[in-house]
Structure formats: structure tokens, C-alpha cells
Amino acid sequence: MSSSSSSLTLIGVDFSSAPTARKPIRLAIGRRQGAVVRLESQRALxxxxxxxxxxxxxxxPGQRWVGGFDLPFGHSRELVTTLGWPTEWAPLMAHYAALSREQIRDTFAAFCAARPVGKKFAHRVCDGPAGASPSMKWVNPPVAFMMHAGVPPMIQAGVSLPGLHAGDPDRVALEAYPGLLARELIGSRSYKSDDKAKQTPERLIARKDLIDALEQGRSRLGLRLKLSHAQRDELADDGSGDKLDAVLCLLQAAWASEQPQYGMPADADPLEGWIVSTPHAAGGSA
Incomplete structure (x- = not known):
């Protein structure tokens, strides 16, 4: 936030809890100059x-990065207290990392089974305004496993997670959610599917419309995406939407990089975390 934009690399991360060569973790890497965010490169892990x-x-030396990661960084306080898990973030993550995926699934399934219809899941404060799935969800999408796979390596690598975990100030990770920005620009239209049979012309048109809106700077983030012709075609042609989702996270990271406290509300729960650029009353629209 205090460094010049020229020395700041911005990264958007479309995460997978089980990456493969066919379905990798996608990185979109760029830089911001004023209100323009240029996509410089993409990378697959x-x-x-x-x-x-x-x-x-x-x-x-002299460089730093801010990344927007499409995975949850915290669980709801309601879930944590009900389960009797640690109520400080670092001990909670250590506890969570020590569990197997089967233990996580069974614990969360039992939690949901004991609750009334319509209130099965416990939600974080930011989930509703962001339109995000609860971070305890283990299927469709398996965000609970994404946190389990994605957050511990951040801690081990010494990355800084503002509001949650102090680390290297030159490597900053923020929780992003591409669906928040996509819905602002194209509403509820579906623009992606991992199922090739569902990668329809309608979804292709939706991706093109979303890319056009990003290039024209039509979101409340006040940023315009700069693409080459080849990059534009590549994003549109990816029917899975993973490359485009990484770019959406890149834009959210770019917005946050110029905001006080990365745009997080002052009263954000230090256990739950916050999805960057989610509207909140204390700070206005974003």
C-alpha cells in the first residue's frame, strides 16, 4: 500500500485443493498503473x-506482491465455538491442519445433521454480503478442503495474511472471491463449467461480456483491465473459467492494494477473516 505501484506485483489465484496438469492452480500476474491493471503473465501450478x-x-529486493486467493481463510465463529475448537486464528489453523479430510467431512456433516432445515451451515459475517459459500462446505464447492490445503502452506512459507497472521510484509495474501465481482458485472449468468458438455455458447458469450465489462472498468472497484488480443481470446476460450477467475481475483487484489488496511472493515472478526472488496456498512459500498 505504501510502495510504488511499479514495485508491486499483483497476483490472482484460482485455487484447487487437488491440482493436476489438467486442472491446475491458476495464477494471473499483473501490475497496476493508476486505474489500469495490466495482465502480464499467467502460470499453472x-x-x-x-x-x-x-x-x-x-x-x-525492492519488490513485493499482493495476491487475491480464491479460498477461505477462516471458519465462522459460531462453528468454532460450537465444536469447541481454538478461538484464536493461529491455534485454530494448526488444529484444522492436523485433521484429515475424512475427519473434517464427518465433523461438519454431524454439525449440520444436528441443526434445523435451512440453517444447516454456519456462516461467516462476510459470506452473505459476498454471496459466498460457507467455508465449512465440503462439496459443491469443497471450500473446507481448499482451506485445509491452501492456508497451512501460507503459514509455513511466512506469508502475511492481514488481520489474521503477521508474516513477510513483502508477500501479502488476501482472501478473494471471483463470484462477487462476476455477479456485479453479469448478474447470475453462468460463465463456466468444468463439464465440457456444459461449456455452451451461452457461457462463452457470458465470459466475453464479463471480459468486456472488466476492460471497460464498469465495476465499483474503479479499475480497468488491460489485455492483449491473445490474452482476451485465451480467457474467453477457457470453458472452465479458471483463467478468468484468476483474473477476477487479480482485480480484487489490485483494488485492495491501494486501500487502507486492504479494504477490510475495522471490525472484521480476527478469527473469521474477510473476503476482499465485500461491501460493508462501516466503510460504505466497498
Whole structure:
């Protein structure tokens, strides 16, 4: 936030809890100059080992990065207190990392089974305004497993998670959510599917409309995306939407990089965390 934009690399991360060569973790890397965010490069990480190694790479002298990561960084306080888990973020993450995915699934399934219809899941304060799935959800999408796979390597690599965990100030990770920005620009239209049979012309048109809106700067973030013709075609042609989701996270990171406290509300819960650029009453519209 205090460094010049020329020395700041911005990164958007479309995360997978089980990356492969066919479905990698996608990185969109760029820089901001004023209200323009230029996509400079894209990168694919095909394993969690590669992801951890990338996080651990030290920032070059005089350089720093701010990244928007599409995975939850915290659980709801209601869930944590009900389960009797640690109510401080670092001990909670250590406890969570020690669980197997099967233990997580069984624990959360039992939690939901004991609750009334319509209130099965416990939500964070930011989930509703962001339109995000509860971070305890283990299927469709499995964000609970994404946190389990994605956050511990951040801690081990010494990355800073503002509001949650102090680390290297030159490597800053923020929780992003591409659906928040996409819905602002194209409403509830679907623009992606991992199922090739569902990668329809309608979804292609939706991706093109979303890209056009980003390039024209039509969101409340006040930023315009700068793409080459080849980049524009590449984003539109990716029917999974993963490359475009990484770019949406890149724009959210770019917005946050110029905001006090990365745009987080002063009263954000230090256990739950916050999805960057989510509207909140204390700070106006964003």
C-alpha cells in the first residue's frame, strides 16, 4: 500500500485443493498503473508441492506482491465455538491442519445433521454480503478442503495474511472471491463449467461480456483491465473459467492494494477473516 505501484506485483489465484496438469492452480500476474491493471503473465501450478514452493519464494529486493486467493481463510465463529475448537486464528489453523479430510467431512456433516432445515451451515459475517459459500462446505464447492490445503502452506512459507497472521510484509495474501465481482458485472449468468458438455455458447458469450465489462472498468472497484488480443481470446476460450477467475481475483487484489488496511472493515472478526472488496456498512459500498 505504501510502495510504488511499479514495485508491486499483483497476483490472482484460482485455487484447487487437488491440482493436476489438467486442472491446475491458476495464477494471473499483473501490475497496476493508476486505474489500469495490466495482465502480464499467467502460470499453472500442477501440484500442492509446487504451490507451497511458489509461496516460499522470497520477494526480490525492492519488490513485493499482493495476491487475491480464491479460498477461505477462516471458519465462522459460531462453528468454532460450537465444536469447541481454538478461538484464536493461529491455534485454530494448526488444529484444522492436523485433521484429515475424512475427519473434517464427518465433523461438519454431524454439525449440520444436528441443526434445523435451512440453517444447516454456519456462516461467516462476510459470506452473505459476498454471496459466498460457507467455508465449512465440503462439496459443491469443497471450500473446507481448499482451506485445509491452501492456508497451512501460507503459514509455513511466512506469508502475511492481514488481520489474521503477521508474516513477510513483502508477500501479502488476501482472501478473494471471483463470484462477487462476476455477479456485479453479469448478474447470475453462468460463465463456466468444468463439464465440457456444459461449456455452451451461452457461457462463452457470458465470459466475453464479463471480459468486456472488466476492460471497460464498469465495476465499483474503479479499475480497468488491460489485455492483449491473445490474452482476451485465451480467457474467453477457457470453458472452465479458471483463467478468468484468476483474473477476477487479480482485480480484487489490485483494488485492495491501494486501500487502507486492504479494504477490510475495522471490525472484521480476527478469527473469521474477510473476503476482499465485500461491501460493508462501516466503510460504505466497498
Amino acid at each position: 500442477t501440484s500442492l508441492t509446487d504451490y507451497a514452493a511458489w509461496l516460499a519464494e522470497p520477494a526480490a
